[in-house]
Amino acid sequence: MDFFNLVTVDEGRTKMLQVFKDYNFGTEEISLINSTNRILSASIISKENxxxxxxxxxxxxxxxxxxxxxxxxxxPTFLSLMGEVKMGENAETRISSGEATYVPTGGMIPAGADAVIMIENVEKLDDSTLLIYKPLSYGENIILKGDDIKEGEKIIDKGKRLTPQDIGVLASLGLQSIKVYKKPRFFIISTGDEIVDIDVEPALGKIRDINSYSLFSLIQNLGGEVVGRTIVQDNFGLLRDCVDKALDISDIVLISGGSSVGTRDYTSKVIDSFNGKGVFVHGVSIKPGKPTIIGEGKGKAIFGLPGHPVSSIIIFKVFVEHFINKLIDIKENQNKTTAIMDFNFPSSPGRETYQMVKIIEREGKTYATPVFGKSGMISLLSKSDGYIIIEPQEEGIYKGEERDIYLL
Amino acid sequence: MDFFNLVTVDEGRTKMLQVFKDYNFGTEEISLINSTNRILSASIISKENxxxxxxxxxxxxxxxxxxxxxxxxxxPTFLSLMGEVKMGENAETRISSGEATYVPTGGMIPAGADAVIMIENVEKLDDSTLLIYKPLSYGENIILKGDDIKEGEKIIDKGKRLTPQDIGVLASLGLQSIKVYKKPRFFIISTGDEIVDIDVEPALGKIRDINSYSLFSLIQNLGGEVVGRTIVQDNFGLLRDCVDKALDISDIVLISGGSSVGTRDYTSKVIDSFNGKGVFVHGVSIKPGKPTIIGEGKGKAIFGLPGHPVSSIIIFKVFVEHFINKLIDIKENQNKTTAIMDFNFPSSPGRETYQMVKIIEREGKTYATPVFGKSGMISLLSKSDGYIIIEPQEEGIYKGEERDIYLL
Incomplete structure (x- = not known):
């Protein structure tokens, strides 16, 4: 099979989002304590001060x-001492001019008072007399009612991935349960006559399934759920049956292709065999990851990922993660950092190039150095901290340049 | 209670690591598929090529x-076609000079062959004759046995937090289960007469428990486990009973202090009441977070965290997270990025100052802008992406400076 209609990364993303613009992962209500890293499905408006x-x-x-x-x-000024406010209790006294009441940090300010003088700036003359040594301005050392959060104020936007700070804020509003997007459900299919699962000793010529394990882990980090995982041989009927079942129970089916031409052929024929648009992206001008397939069957998204372990991860990040982030409209800073390039690197003109790099701290500065190896090498993976993106119109990168590193 | 013996952040960390140098969280063997983000407890040496x-x-x-x-x-050169190697099968033929055998990507190279010519560079004249149009060098387009990973080679270091890439590499080695450190077990105690849990409507003067929710979430992100969580009033006996039980079932007890002097008093007295070193850090020259307490009882670590929500998170990151990372010897790049400071900010000389910031992308550059508010404000939290650290000897930071942002 040839790739006659290579699209750019941007074109591929646009097509994909256009086809699935009405995709809906659904929402659910979960307890606050379990909501770390979940995506808020409705903005939070405070119901109180x-x-x-x-x-x-x-x-x-x-x-x-x-x-x-x-x-x-x-x-000093002399004031009359009028008891104290206990922590956590309603301040029932009322302060008049010439009076003072003890209040602990966080304690309630009694009516009539408009400032708090710190214990360092006073002296207790006796049980009923306080000397104060410092003038105060109106409101000093007080947080007023609603000063922090006002009733009706929007506190956290829909689409936010909830952080520990957010969880604290939601607790302060007394929200025991919150609405979040359901976890996108994935089904991972590894294809290829050469692939065996890791509990099988591979015969000569076979290799172990790697991609479905790294994809499983990427999906977990993304906040998705894997509802099934299987290995299928290069056989149209077997693959079609498997994809058919997968489409029924998941939102997204990933077909991790063997790297041979035969496997790629089967994948696209199977996708085209369901009711739906079939394959609409068939090859992308990206390096690595050219043999990427995106299609639709039974209303669900199907991604055909390349067989090489590094390509498979890159394409997951570039397309699948982008798909989830855009459809759910996730608002977050991308997980990236910057580093000084430690190397010159020519890129392939006309193709968006992704190069794996390792991050090195040296003399207080952050450098990135490339992780090279032959295509399909696995050991590249654990040596890489992230990747750089070289745009199609660039000729490469130059040593000493500072660039964004997308962390894995 | 006064803090007579303020220590610096470095002194506090050194003391803490000295006292707990023999602390051991234990290890366990888990299935590979569940090991994302777990910490490897023994380096991985490959048993195969x-x-x-x-x-x-x-x-x-x-x-x-x-x-x-x-x-x-x-x-072109003429070669005799000698069948093909099927994907996933043992190559049983042997190539002699003048012969060629078809091999798919990932397929096994037959004995005798030392290079593979791409299909683009050949032409099949008939079923038994191949024309080749390009010279090849020795080993071209071949990954040799052991080229990627060699038997006996160290692949991943002990202490690594396992990424999707690592999981892929471990799958390639056929490791169905791996040894990792057990999740550190935490018990969270919120103290203070003013604190109520989020399922209770707070009476006037009371406030909801915030810190134990954000701490719970921080612990989850750090890879720990919360074995218990409770709220205790400012009462020596009640707090002591609770800490006593917590020490028996956890590795680390966090006492999230009310902000009043009374609560801090109880916390340190309770810690001193157990067999052990008691309180050994009592106040730190850090802003915010001065009233931090670190102690030991029944052989376990106890942290008394400040009551203010922001301080509580900062001290968790600075001490508790550091404690785990150092004791388990976790090797990873800190979750940080760099940004251009959008503001001038004076710091308190002699104190390590932590300032919450928000990250803003503008004209392709990354800026950090401070998140200000009165002490103890909760809304600061969800507006902050991370913090900057200003060293004790610095006078502050200047607009336009580029600095590290520690992401939350």
Missing amino acids: VPEFNRSTVDGYAIKSSDSHGASESM | VPEFNRSTVDGYAIKSSDSHGASESM
Whole structure:
């Protein structure tokens, strides 16, 4: 099979998002404690003020700030002590001019008071008299009701992948359960007469299934769920039966191709055999990963990934991850960093080139050095921290340039 | 309680690692498919060669390279076709000079052959004759046995957090199960008379438990396990009972302090009440996070974290995460990026200062802008992508400087 209609990465992505523009992974309600790294499916609007009462930010005495004007180290002001506010309790006293009440950090400010003087700046003369040595401004050392979060305020946007900080904010609003997108369900099929699973000792000429393991792991890190995983031989009927069942129970089917021409042929014929658009991307001008196939059958997305382990990971990141991120509209900073290139590297003009790199810290600077090897080598994988992208119109990269590193 | 003996971050870390130098989280054997993000407890040495046989990297014909010398577009060389090697099968033929055998990508190279000519560079004259138009060098388009991974070679170091790439490499070696460190077990205790859990409507003066939710999430992201979580009032006896039980079932107890002086007092007295070293770090010259406590009881580590949500997260990252990473000797690039500072910011001399920032992409460049707010504000959290560290001897940071951003 030849690839007559190579598309660019951008064209491939656009086609894919166009075909699946109405794709819907669904939503579910889960408990807050289990929501780390899940994707919010509805923006969070606060139903209350945080804090719900005026709080002290220090250990000190709540007063009327006007009473402190003129106070100094040499000329303290005298105030009457009016008991104390206990931590976690409603402040039932009311402060009038000339009065002060002890309030701990986080404690509620009694009515009438508008500032808190820190314990470092006062002296207790006796049980009923307080000397204050410093003037305070209005609102000093107080967080006012709603100062932090206001009722009706939008707190977290739909599409956010929830971080530990977000979980804390949602707890502060008393949200015990929240709405998130369901985990996209994947089915992974490895094809190829040469592939055996890792619990089988491979006969000479056979090799172990690698890609479905790294894909499984990539899917977990992406927040997806693997509902099935199997190995199928290069046989149209067997592969079609398997894809048919996979389409029924998953959102996305990944066919990790053997690297031979025969396997690629079967994959595209099988995709075309279902009701639907069939194969609509058939080869991409990307290096590595040219023999990439994207299609649709029974309303579901099917990706034919190249057989080489490195290509398989790159194409997953470039297309499958992009698919999920765009359809769910995930808002997050991409997991990337920058580094100084440690090498000159020519690229293939007209093809978007992905080069695996290792990150090295040297003299306080971050460098990236390429991980080279023959096509299909597995050991490249564990030596790589991420990859750089060289655009089709670029001629390559130059030593000393600073570039983005997309972390794996 | 005052903090008479503030230590620096480095001093605190050194003390902590000294006290717990023999701490051991234990190891366990788990299935490869479940090992994403787990920490390898023993380096992986390959017991075999990868590939186990000489493989072709292209679709083409296996030949003796010497037969191709002198071949060109205008002057092809004629070879005798000797059948083909099927994908996944043992190559039983043997190539002699003047012969060629078809081999698919990934297929086994027959004995006698030392190069593979790509199908693009040949022409089949008839069923038994092949014309080749290009000279090949020895070993061209072949991955030799052991070229990728050699028997006895160290493949992945102990202490590595397993990535999708690593999982692929381990699958290629046929490792169905691997040895990893057990997940560190945490018990989270929130203290403070003002704290209620999120399923309770807080009375005026009370606030909801935030920190144990963000800590729970941080622990999950770090690869730990939370074995228990509870809220305890400011009462020596109640807190001691709770910590006592927590120490028996966990590796690390986190006491998320209320922000009041009273709570901090109880925490340190409780830690000192067990057999062991008691409190050995009592206050750190860090901003925020000064009232940090680290101690030992019943042989386990106990961290007293500050009550402010931001401080609590920072201290978890600076001490607890460091503790795990150093004791397990985790080898990984820290999750950081660089950005151009969008602001001038003075720091507190003599204290290591952590400032939360938001990352902004503008005109192809990455900027960091500070997230400010009053002490203890919760809304700061979800606006922050990470933090910058300002060293004690620095006076602050300057707009336009490029600095490391530690991602949350």
